[in-house]
Amino acid sequence: MKPLQESVLRKISNAGRSIVEMFGSIGRGKEWKYDYFREYLLALSRGDNFLLPRRDYKKRVRLDENWHDVLDTIRRESKDGVEKYSVIGVNKEKRAVFVREVPLSGHADHVPVETIHLAVDEMERKVGADLVVDIHSHPDWLLSGLWGDSKEVRRAAFSPGDLFRLIHKSQSHFVGVLVEGNENLFVFRTRGTERVDLNLVVLSQQTFTDYWLNYYGFRRFRLGSGTEVMTNQNKKITGWDVNVGIAERHKLVIYRGLSGGDLFRVVP
DSSP states (O other): EEEEOOSSOOOOOOSOHHHHHHHHHHHHEEEEEEEHHHHHHHHHOOOGGGGOOGGGGGGGGOOOOHHHHHHHHHHHHHSSSSSEEEEEEEEEETTTEEEEEEOEOOEEEOOOOOHHHHHHHHHHHHHHHEEEEEEEEEEETTTHSSSOOOTTTOOOOOHHHHHHHHBBBTOOOOOOEEETTTTEEEEEETTTTOOOOOOOTOOOOHHHHHHHHTTTEEEEEEOOTTEEEEEETTTTTHHHHHHHHHHHHHEEEEEEEEEEEEEEEEOO
């Protein structure tokens, strides 16, 4: 694990106002520079009470070189055709942000839950950091395989299962990050996010996925290799449309950016 760059901002203390209210006064304007963004992650490590309302997420977020290194490392490692997974956590006492130096490998179309638990447990045990950001990749073959999109309409998109992990109350992270092709997607929970609290036996990740795919007219089938892909008779409907639908239903915020570039809010 290595710490991301320390913030140059002063330590936020609670002097009659919540950390979020104080952060909001620091981060006025249309964008968050990295230091402001980092302060928000530090606040989130203290729990749901520090989530911002959806309307207060800025139109633009600037990441620093440490974040770009993390994302581009995962991008390069994913060229072997399997998903990669990493975590970013916060040690509240040290006010330090930690990330795995080497991402873990999953399978071609998913990251096993055992791999996720390994990364989270290791971070808690070695550096005393609580999970804040969950990062995974979609390898290159998914650019045309997962959703059955043509190259002309293809945009990076979370799977419904990715978003389920963010909104189900059994999960503790606040930010989900996807590295796919040359793009980075960030999805945030907000103060208004409607989280799913049903028993996983009643509403599983697969059930959630099936509902949203059926709602948008997607049908799934398996290739000879056993890998699952999807198709839609309505070629105008893409995986990105599913992302927007879930984000609007559950009051999430999504940013999109290119490798090495800033993030821009695309939902809402």
